[in-house]
Structure formats: structure tokens, C-alpha cells
Amino acid sequence: MEKHVGLGVSFDLGVREITLRDVPIQIYYVNGLCDTAFIIEIMETLVGINEFENLELPDTDMYALVKNRLVQQSVEEKQTMDEMVDQVLSGLIGIIVGGSEKVLIVDVRSYPGRTPQEPDTERITRGARDGYVENIIVNTALTRRRIRDERLRFEIMRVGERSKTDIAIGYIEGIANPHLVEIIKKELECIKIDGLTMAEKTVEEFLVKQNYNPYPLVRYTERADVGANHLFEGHVLIFVDTSPSIMIAPTTYFHHVQHAEEYRQAASIGTMIRWIRFLGIISSLFLLPLWLLFVLEPQLLPKSLDFIGPNDSNHVHILLQIAFAEVGIELLRIASIHTPAPLSSAMGLIAAVLIGQIAIDVGWIVPEVLFYISIATIGSFATPSLELGLANKYVRYILLIFTGAFHVPGFMIGVTLFILYLSHLNTLSTPYLWPFIPFSPKALWRIVIRRPVPAGRLRPRILHPLDRKK
Secondary structure (H helix, E strand, C coil), rough: HHHHEECCCEECEEEEEEEEECCEEEEECCCCCCCHHHHHHHHHHHEEEEEECCCCCCCHHHHHHHHHHHCCCCCCEECCCHHHHHHCCCCCEEEEEEECCCCCCCCCEEEEEEECCCCCHHHHEEEECCEEECCCCHHHHHHHHHHHCCEEEEEEECCCCCEEEEEEEEECCCCCCCHHHHHHHHHHHHHCCCCCCHHHHHHHHCCCCCCCCCCCCEEEEEEEEHHHHHHHCCCCEEEECCCCCCEEECCCCHHCCCCCHHHHHCCHHHHHHHHHHHHHHHHHHHHHHHHHHHHHHHHCCCCCHHHCCCCCCCCCCCCHHHHHHHHHHHHHHHHHHHHHHHHHHHHHHHHHHHHHHHHHHHHHCCHHHHHHHHHHHHHHHHHCHHHHHHHHHHHHHHHHHHHHHHHHHHHHHHHHHHHHHHHEEECCCCCCCCCCCCCCCHHHHHHHCCCCCHCEEEEEEHCCCCCCCC
């Protein structure tokens, strides 16, 4: 045991040896992952056995006595040393009784972490303020608090040859498609890697074979109410320990453009918010390439819109101006992530007022370029899914290159290839553009219009739920 786990070398690995009626007892634990109060309580309970001086007990029964004296709610038996090591390094306590071939595992885990709070990326005006954290036990508890159905299942497994990271699969038996659950379980079991240092992102790349595809094939959420709602629809949730982001599978493109705020308002208000969000997403994709096309081909504009386009001549090609502005805004976004919070506002003022205005005064960029790029950037920020917003920005760059190089044919070919590419994608046998491709008018109408909750009595057909009615 000592050589196997580095006992005596790693300072956080601890062992306490006691003797109960001439039988040696060893207690193994990891400092920082166990609650010290529980360890002391277990030791006091076991040492109390020695007080029964008149108790005649054969040494071979000491294991049964120790097991019976443990008052913790979770006590398991393990047969091998490897199983014990895995459990101890996960934060549990291993108790070895001299002369016994079994090991007692007591769950007294107390992982360091933060309390549930509202996620920064999914804020809403009204509603619950709790969110998932880095503790998988807390995350499953937050979900079960909202779904008190005896058919809610959380199947756990360990992934990673060295990290042995806990991964839980959540679904509602009787709603989720069993074939989908089995596919996800098999894909997770086939993951062969040293560790999941990037947690859920590493799992995603193994699960859906993302490769160089920029578009997200699973949806992330840090809101427990969003996760619970998707369970009711027939989705499967994937919880990865050490990550506050929960994966929802399978998902389509249109799952990434909806937000919890729409369901915290009246149906009419939610529909209006959804349309405005759709407008922002479309603007983030096509507004800038379309404006570039009109600048390069002004004859395409009707007379009522002939004011579109830069009025002043500039020595820098319009495509280069767009490239400078796009790179500048992307650098600003990256810098804001690494800038300490007290300095972020000052950095924004410097970038917007000084750099932007000076670039216009010097003649590097015309004001209209900054105007349309600002609208496209706001549309990206209005996209509920960060991953989808970045993917749309990537496609916008490609459309700008096609349009700048080939004008009208380039724009048309770029848009066509974009739609064909998305229609070709599928995630866990689910078409990515459903219900647009393949076309389902009723399902598409439910995406365009935020329906009142009592009117939405059917679960999405594409998930093949066992129980279609809610």
C-alpha cells in the first residue's frame, strides 16, 4: 500500500493505526478531501470497542464488529487493493481490519468548492439564483430537488486512466430513449485517456467526435432549472466532476438560440425577446458580409438605400479595414478575459475612445465599418450559447473572405455551403438543423413562437421519447 500510493512521500496522504483487542486497524484518508470531524468521530467510535473488557469476541469476528459500529450512511465492502486505492483517492476513507480479506470504505467526502450561485453566462431578470458548481454530488442534488420522480436515474462511472474522474449520466426512465442512453454510456466507456483536465470539453470531443467542426454538438448549461427542463423533454444530462457546466445531449442548432429568460416572461413577451435575439444572431452572421457586398457592388442597392457604403475615399481597402476592426475587437474580448476586474472598465474606455477614434482620424478605418462591426458583435454577445456565438463569428470571417474575393458569386456560394454543412451535421443520430431540415412545420412553429406552457403538451419527436405527452 505504501509504495502503491506514495504514502510517506505525498504529504496529503494520511494513515492512522489503532489496536482493538490486539487486532491492528488501519485507517487511510486524503487530507483536504475528507471532513476531519468525521474521521475523529469514526476513531472515537472504534476506540470505544476497547472499553468492553468483559466482551469475549474471537479475533475473526472483529471485522463484523467494526462494520456494525460504523454509523455513517454509506459503508461499502471492497475486495481488492486497487478498488480501495481508487476510493481513498476520491475522498473516501479506507479501513483495513487485521486478518480480514475485505476492506471497509466509508463515504465522508467533503470536497473544497463554492456554494451554488447564479452563473455569469446565463443571468435572468427573475427566477432561481442557484447554479451548478464543481461538485458532482451537489449538482445531482440540485437536479433531484427539482425532479422528485422515482424514475430519475443518475448512473455514475469513472473515466481517465489516471484521473479517474467521476461522470454521471442523468435521465428519466420511461421518458428518455433507452437506445440513446446506451449509446452515450458506450461512448463514455470507450474513452481512453490519462485524465480529463479540461473536464466536460474533453468528454464532448470524445463523445460526439467534434474534430475541427466549430459548431457545438452538445449544449452546456450551468442552470439547474434548464437542466431539469431538458430532462423532462427526454434529453440526457452528462455531469463531469470538477466542472460546473452540464452537457445536454442530443441538441440541434436551435437548442442553442433559446434562453431561460424567454420562459420567465409572458408568452408574448418571450416571443418578442426570442425574435429580437434571432435578429441579433442573423446580424452576427450575415450583416457584415452583406454590407461588404453592397460596398463592392453598389449597383445592387435600390435608390432608397444608396446612402449605404462609405462616403469618403480611403487609401486602405475596405476588406482590410474590416479585418483590422475584427481583429481589434477579438483582441479586446481576449484581453477582457485576462484583465483584472477593476481595470476592465478602463481598458474598454481606452479601446473604444482612444484606439477607435484615433483609427478613424488617421484614416485606417471609416466610421461605417465600425458601426456594422459593432452591430455584428452585439449580435454575437446576444447569442445565448457562447460556443455558438464564436462559431458564427468564425463563419462570418469565411463569408467575408468569399465575398471580398468573388463578390456576388462568393456570397451566394458561401451561404449555400454554410447551410449544406449544417444540414450534413448530426449529433448522436439527431439532425443538426431539425426541424428546418428535415422540415417539421409544427416543431418549427414552436421555435419561432414561444408557446404558453399549458399548450406545450408534446415532447420533441426527434428525441424519440418513450412517453410523448408531458
